[in-house]
Amino acid sequence: MTDSFTVSSSGAERRRARIRAGLGRRHLFERIFRGLGVLAILIALALVGSLFWMVISKGYPAFTQANLETEVYFDPDIIKVDPPPQQQPGQSAADFRAQRLAWQRQVTMSNWNRVVEQAVRAAVPPGLEITAREATALVDAGERHRLRDIFVENPGLLGERLPFTMLASADVDNWLKGTIDRDLPDERQQLSPATRALADQLLESGAIQFKFAWHIFTNVDSRSAPASAGLAGGLVGSLYMMLVVVLLAVPIGVASAIYLEEFAPKNRLTDLIEVNINNLAAVPSIVFGLFGAAVFIKYIGLPLSAPIVGGLVLTLMTLPTIIIATRSSLRAVPPSLRQAALGLGASRTQMVFHHVLPVTLPGILTATIIGVAQALGETAPLLLIGMNAFVAAVPGTPFDQSTALPAQIYLWQGNENRNFFEARTSAAIMVLLTLMITMNAIAVLLRQRLERLK
Amino acid sequence: MRVALLAGAATALLAVSLGATGASAQSRDTIQIAGSSTVLPFASIVAEEFGAAFPEFNTPVVGSGGSGGGLRQFCEGVGEGTIDIANASRPIKQGEIEACNAAGVNDIREVQFGYDGIVFAVNIDQGDFALEPEHVFRAIAAQVPVDGDLVDNPYTSWNEIDASLPDQKIALAIPASNHGTREVFEERVTGPGCEALAVADAPEGYCNNFRQDVVIEIAGDYTETLARLQSDPATLGVFGLSFYDQNRDTLKVATISGVEPSLETIASGDYPVSRPLFFYVKGEHIEVVPGLEEYVQFFLSEQMAGAGGLLEEAGLIPAPAEETDAVLEAFLAGETVSAE
Incomplete structure (x- = not known):
């Protein structure tokens, strides 16, 4: 008995000794694994951090732009136009419109460049000689259209003086911000020495000031007046596309998920459907773009570069995401809930809509928002349906030509005025990232809120 | 119930596609341009100025894709979903004219507007x-x-x-x-x-x-x-x-x-x-898409493509005035490019 005890106790001792010997190694492995985990997270954070740092450090200067404060004189000697037409009694609306258009054309044909030049000259300190071309080079080319539009709205301004803030041109902005090397010789500069000197003097005297560039959000893209180029077209275009995605992908996605999960029999056919939905989720987005160009534009005949087509293509892309996420949240609902509902005499539809669906709402919402955020940033399919075109207008409906935020980033990245548009591109990326982060944050908040309510 | 759900989904889909086709039946009123990335900056500037100068027309939309890509889109056919103007930094090729003709685009008008x-x-x-x-x-x-x-x-x-x-x-x-x-x-x-x-x-x-x-x-x-x-x-x-x-x-x-x-x-x-720069206008779309003729006239005008015009500032080498006048005359007369 004692013999056997010593044997077993020595066996236990040996075992313990073996464990103790191995313990150091196991702890080491654990430490190494934890260390690797921390390292992986640090690398990921560093990558994200450097991306953000790169974008923000490049993009934030674009949010302020040089503005020239001056006075505009609507000189009757330059703006030689008749008084605006008044609708005569008995004159038809069409006639009046034609007359008004003719008057507008007359206003447009006035030499607004000269009005701009005079306005710049009003700010020039005495003793500085500059030519007309050097003076107009100081301000953005879009200002003459802005002045004209103000005049069309209010023809009573003829002969009046008006304090006016003009956007400095992209080249002046580059020069003052130092985006173009200030030490380069004249022949490598975009601006003449006189304009550069004038810009510096005006900045010193306070006539040129850096102000927050709200027009990035309110203006459309522009090539003839690069300083005034903005994101409004892309923002509205993207908004329309997201609208189409939400209106189509959510009902279709949720309905198919409910049917497949709650009603459909489990057989070969539904298995096949399930496999194909998963396949669809893995299809590269550019393929959806090709599909959209072939079917929606060529076959159905929807317009080129229109948000409706972009929205339909992105719907196809988002559908599988929503179906898969909805199905998994349906599957997470305990069967007891269903059995209880059915046991109390509810029909299957009542069970689904009264009991199961409300519980899965947070999951569906999150999936939708994340799916839509993903679609918001998608670029490749948009390039194939013509949404990378230059569009200088805000689309009125989803059927109008438009660009989208990511496509606008792509366009600005390719603009030939690199010094100016490099910052603009990063600024647009910042806007897009902010939108996506906001959407993801809303998804997280909603889920937490709804889960607490349950 | 299953049937009802399915039917519901089907009607939703149908409604969307019907609505889509319904909307596309109304004619497009914005000029659609695509093609050469060399011409793109010039065409974009003209498009913008055109929109500002002609309040009755929409601002044309200018896409890129290279001369070849633009002409390929141009030659896809006549109608809503096809572009009106192809920008090109080279003359159209025989093969492209044949492709155009095969797709029903016969009225191809060539406009040469300057040099690069x-x-x-x-x-x-x-x-x-x-x-x-x-x-x-x-x-x-x-x-x-x-x-x-x-x-x-x-x-x-x-x-x-x-x-x-x-x-x-x-x-x-x-x-x-x-x-x-x-x-x-x-x-x-x-x-x-x-x-x-x-x-x-x-x-x-x-x-x-x-x-x-x-x-x-x-x-x-x-x-x-x-x-x-x-x-x-x-x-x-x-x-x-x-x-x-x-x-x-x-x-x-x-x-x-x-x-x-x-x-x-x-x-x-x-x-x-x-090399000279070109754009090609689809004659079949003139009168259908509003403003097409006016766009060409505006593009070739003194203030745009002419000497001292906006495009020269953007780096275009203007063609002599007589050359531009001849091009405009040929365009308005309806001269077309045809396969040999």
Whole structure:
């Protein structure tokens, strides 16, 4: 008995000794694994951090732009136009419109460049000689259209003086911000020495000031007046596309998920459907773009570069995401809930809509928002349906030509005025990232809120 | 219930597609343009000014895709989903006219509106290049003659080709074949370079057979070429004059046959590598898409494509006024390009 005890106790001792010997190694492995985990997270954070740092450090200067404060004189000697037409009694609306258009054309044909030049000259300190071309080079080319539009709205301004803030041109902005090397010789500069000197003097005297560039959000893209180029077209275009995605992908996605999960029999056919939905989720987005160009534009005949087509293509892309996420949240609902509902005499539809669906709402919402955020940033399919075109207008409906935020980033990245548009591109990326982060944050908040309510 | 749900989903889908087709039945009222990335900046400026000057018309939409891509879209047919104008930095090809005709596009009106130079440029901190077409050909060709025999291109550095060139690794970023610029590059630079070498009984296609190890073909815009120059500073890039002009602070231009490219030397014809720019208007769409004729007239007007116009400021070399007048006259008269 004692013999056997010593044997077993020595066996236990040996075992313990073996464990103790191995313990150091196991702890080491654990430490190494934890260390690797921390390292992986640090690398990921560093990558994200450097991306953000790169974008923000490049993009934030674009949010302020040089503005020239001056006075505009609507000189009757330059703006030689008749008084605006008044609708005569008995004159038809069409006639009046034609007359008004003719008057507008007359206003447009006035030499607004000269009005701009005079306005710049009003700010020039005495003793500085500059030519007309050097003076107009100081301000953005879009200002003459802005002045004209103000005049069309209010023809009573003829002969009046008006304090006016003009956007400095992209080249002046580059020069003052130092985006173009200030030490380069004249022949490598975009601006003449006189304009550069004038810009510096005006900045010193306070006539040129850096102000927050709200027009990035309110203006459309522009090539003839690069300083005034903005994101409004892309923002509205993207908004329309997201609208189409939400209106189509959510009902279709949720309905198919409910049917497949709650009603459909489990057989070969539904298995096949399930496999194909998963396949669809893995299809590269550019393929959806090709599909959209072939079917929606060529076959159905929807317009080129229109948000409706972009929205339909992105719907196809988002559908599988929503179906898969909805199905998994349906599957997470305990069967007891269903059995209880059915046991109390509810029909299957009542069970689904009264009991199961409300519980899965947070999951569906999150999936939708994340799916839509993903679609918001998608670029490749948009390039194939013509949404990378230059569009200088805000689309009125989803059927109008438009660009989208990511496509606008792509366009600005390719603009030939690199010094100016490099910052603009990063600024647009910042806007897009902010939108996506906001959407993801809303998804997280909603889920937490709804889960607490349950 | 299942049936009801399915039916519901089906009606929703149907409603959407019906609504979509219904909306597309109404005619498009915005001019749709696509094509050459060289013409794109000019066309965009005209489009914007056109929208500002003609309040009754929408601002035209300008897409890119290269001359080849634009003309391919142009020749897809007549109707809503096809573009009205194709921008091109080269004349339309026979094959393209045939494709157009086959798709029902017969009224192709050619508009030539000015000139653009093609320049070779390197990063500002690189050596000075005084190129001859022959140098470029020797650098780029797959086979070059050495002592009368065609051998695989042995050159690795520019000064091996000619002692006057800098001691710099040979690397070239040239436009891919979807760009009209490529054609001009072959026609005006490597072609004459190839002929200057005068190889007897050279194999077929020898002049356009480039080596792949030192040549990067750029399918995208000039910014892609610029990015290539920044990542590999030894690269010699091919750009349009207007692009170079806006980036003079980072690029250094090469002379060709001793002539520096500029508005003046290209307009006078001294600089050898220049080409006319075009756009092609689909005659079938005139009167259907509002403003098409007005757009062409506005484009060719003094204030746009003329001397001292907005496009000259953006780097276009204006055509002489008589030439532009003739082009406009031919357009308004309805002269079309047809297959031979």
